Amino acid sequence: MDIEINHLRKTYGSAVAVADLSVKVPQGRMLALLGPSGCGKTTTLRMVAGFIEPTSGSIRAGGSDITRIPAHKRDTGLVFQNYALFPHMSAAENIAFGLRRRGVGRAERDQRVGVMLDKLKLSGLADRLPRQLSGGQQQRVAVARALVINPSILLLDEPFSNLDAKLRESTGLEMSRLQREFGLTSIFVTHDQSEAMSIADTIAVMKDGELQQLDSASEIYEKPANRFVADFIGRANFLPGRITGRNDTHVSIALAAGITVELQASGVAGSPGDDGEVLLRPEAVSVTDAGPANTLKATVEQISYQGSIANLHGTLSDGSAIVASVPPDTLRGLAPGDAMSLVIRANALRWFGRRQQV
Amino acid sequence: MTISLRSPLGIAMLVLTALAFGYLLLPILVVVAAPLGDTGYLAFPPQGLTLKWYAAALHDTRYLTALLVSLRIAVISAIIACALGVSAAYALTRFDFPGRRLLEAVFLSPLILPTLVLAVGLTLFFTRTGLLAGPWKLVAGHVIVCTPYVLRVSLPVLRRFDRSLEEAARNLGASPVAAFFLVVLPVVRPGIVAGTVLAFITSFDEVVLALFLAEPGAPTLPVTIYSAVQLGFEPSVAAVSGLLVLATLGFMLLYHLLGSVGRSRN
Numbered sequence: 296m297d298i299e300i301n302h303l304r305k306t307y308g309s310a311v312a313v314a315d316l317s318v319k320v321p322q323g324r325m326l327a328l329l330g331p332s333g334c335g336k337t338t339t340l341r342m343v344a345g346f347i348e349p350t351s352g353s354i355r356a357g358g359s360d361i362t363r364i365p366a367h368k369r370d371t372g373l374v375f376q377n378y379a380l381f382p383h384m385s386a387a388e389n390i391a392f393g394l395r396r397r398g399v400g401r402a403e404r405d406q407r408v409g410v411m412l413d414k415l416k417l418s419g420l421a422d423r424l425p426r427q428l429s430g431g432q433q434q435r436v437a438v439a440r441a442l443v444i445n446p447s448i449l450l451l452d453e454p455f456s457n458l459d460a461k462l463r464e465s466t467g468l469e470m471s472r473l474q475r476e477f478g479l480t481s482i483f484v485t486h487d488q489s490e491a492m493s494i495a496d497t498i499a500v501m502k503d504g505e506l507q508q509l510d511s512a513s514e515i516y517e518k519p520a521n522r523f524v525a526d527f528i529g530r531a532n533f534l535p536g537r538i539t540g541r542n543d544t545h546v547s548i549a550l551a552a553g554i555t556v557e558l559q560a561s562g563v564a565g566s567p568g569d570d571g572e573v574l575l576r577p578e579a580v581s582v583t584d585a586g587p588a589n590t591l592k593a594t595v596e597q598i599s600y601q602g603s604i605a606n607l608h609g610t611l612s613d614g615s616a617i618v619a620s621v622p623p624d625t626l627r628g629l630a631p632g633d634a635m636s637l638v639i640r641a642n643a644l645r646w647f648g649r650r651q652q653v
Numbered sequence: 654m655t656i657s658l659r660s661p662l663g664i665a666m667l668v669l670t671a672l673a674f675g676y677l678l679l680p681i682l683v684v685v686a687a688p689l690g691d692t693g694y695l696a697f698p699p700q701g702l703t704l705k706w707y708a709a710a711l712h713d714t715r716y717l718t719a720l721l722v723s724l725r726i727a728v729i730s731a732i733i734a735c736a737l738g739v740s741a742a743y744a745l746t747r748f749d750f751p752g753r754r755l756l757e758a759v760f761l762s763p764l765i766l767p768t769l770v771l772a773v774g775l776t777l778f779f780t781r782t783g784l785l786a787g788p789w790k791l792v793a794g795h796v797i798v799c800t801p802y803v804l805r806v807s808l809p810v811l812r813r814f815d816r817s818l819e820e821a822a823r824n825l826g827a828s829p830v831a832a833f834f835l836v837v838l839p840v841v842r843p844g845i846v847a848g849t850v851l852a853f854i855t856s857f858d859e860v861v862l863a864l865f866l867a868e869p870g871a872p873t874l875p876v877t878i879y880s881a882v883q884l885g886f887e888p889s890v891a892a893v894s895g896l897l898v899l900a901t902l903g904f905m906l907l908y909h910l911l912g913s914v915g916r917s918r919n
Contacts, residue, residue, distance in 0.1 A: 346820055366823040379821040383839045393825035444825065
């Protein structure tokens with residue numbers, strides 16, 4: 296069942312929680328609502344679940360308008376951030392709750408609960424109360440409880456935020472496997488960009504109730520729509536500069552750090568004389584012996600090893616800071632205080648004019 | 654900070670604690686022990702040893718009848734107070750409406766209003782209007798003083814209740830009413846039971862309203878004891894009090910026993 300959100304708006308007095316959101320999630324796809332806290336992502340999810348009534352706009356599921364349908368009559372399964380397991384019921388009773396409400400008979404209920412317990416590796420824990428389960432087990436019970444009713448829409452509210460880092464990744468992958476297996480249309484709220492990028496088909500980046508960009512993970516990372524998105528997704532260097540020339544194919548930008556770079560004209564809005572910033576991802580930088588073009592002179596400030604990569608913090612000639620993520624074997628004995636040359640990949644640069652900044 | 658019980662400070666604290674407990678509990682011992690004396694008046698320590706006053710109390714139908722009246726009124730009052738108090742607490746914690754704070758204050762006000770004022774007011778009210786008859790006048794009075802106890806105890810419990818549990822139930826297909834009875838009520842039950850027990854005890858123990866509002870022919874136990882004490886202090890009255898103390902003790906033991914059974918099963 297596809298979801299269609301049209302001009303959704305929610306205000307509390309003069310405070311705008313969600314400004315004007317329009318998003319479509321095709322059948323079987325997963326949309327991540329991503330943004331810092333207070334960006335309206337959770338409000339949006341709660342409007343889809345039916346806990347908050349929108350100020351205006353509509354929500355359609357499978358073509359029919361569900362905007363005014365009460366929460367308990369919507370066909371959505373929701374996994375809560377704190378799992379919201381019923382503390383007075385065992386794991387199996389928690390999972391069976393939705394089936395009871397739907398009047399499913401005892402035999403079928405037991406069978407379906409058993410299947411879910413198996414699928415989520417909870418067999419043997421059926422009779423435990425929630426407080427007797429670990430965080431990961433509680434999370435799986437919450438997922439089983441949402442899935443057992445065969446909802447056509449699965450909603451996830453920061454479902455992994457209470458898990459430790461290792462469990463988070465494996466659970467995330469498991470979640471997207473289940474979502475595909477059940478063919479569920481899904482909306483997933485998170486403030487963690489790596490979570491969103493790893494499991495969502497489409498990401499909606501939100502800020503202050505407004506949609507900033509709606510795209511696939513790679514598009515958002517490589518072609519961020521504005522400075523906020525560039526800064527929020529992944530790590531970013533912003534190098535100040537000015538457009539010095541423009542022809543049909545290329546735009547020349549003089550960086551304050553002392554070099555001029557050439558960008559594809561199609562990706563740059565602006566004309567000569569405009570001030571702005573160039574986005575440079577840390578992994579688009581490499582350490583090298585002075586090359587011919589696109590080479591920045593910098594001083595090493597600090598090196599932090601992360602195992603497979605090292606983050607090299609440096610200062611450019613104009614005093615601005617730069618971070619480069621490079622393979623550790625390319626450092627060749629650099630130490631704080633040393634001078635180094637950094638080559639930047641020009642095709643990975645993005646221009647944000649000053650007027651465009653949000 | 655831990656203080657050794659052998660240090661001077663520790664010994665001083667031990668003595669103080671013992672004195673405090675003695676001050677609280679010894680009068681109860683006197684109540685239970687005094688009617689054991691063989692004198693026609695109350696004396697402590699009891700002189701001689703007899704169970705006849707206890708036997709007299711048990712055989713006196715006035716006390717038994719009064720006990721049944723009290724139990725009936727306390728049970729009905731507690732149930733009504735529970736329903737009203739929990740509903741009010743739910744509304745006060747769930748919905749934000751104008752005058753919410755004022756309403757909360759009004760609901761809790763009988764706790765500070767002298768019962769005598771309430772008793773006189775209600776007597777006038779019932780006489781003038783002719784509303785309610787028989788035991789219901791007293792039940793109405795007791796509900797007014799008992800509801801704040803239920804409210805007082807349920808308010809913080811409902812305020813602390815994790816609302817996402819209720820939303821989870823809604824999300825799984827439970828109507829608001831079903832979500833309340835299947836999820837909210839079972840989770841907050843201990844608090845509500847405590848409030849209701851408090852309401853029961855308040856009604857069972859109450860004298861002033863009962864003096865004014867009870868049916869003329871069917872006084873409650875506290876009223877019966879009160880009149881007996883005024884007419885002439887027989888040891889059998891003290892024996893009734895002693896029996897009440899023993900019954901309370903029995904209930905508490907039973908409660909703890911059942912409580913530990915319930916805990917070990919989980």
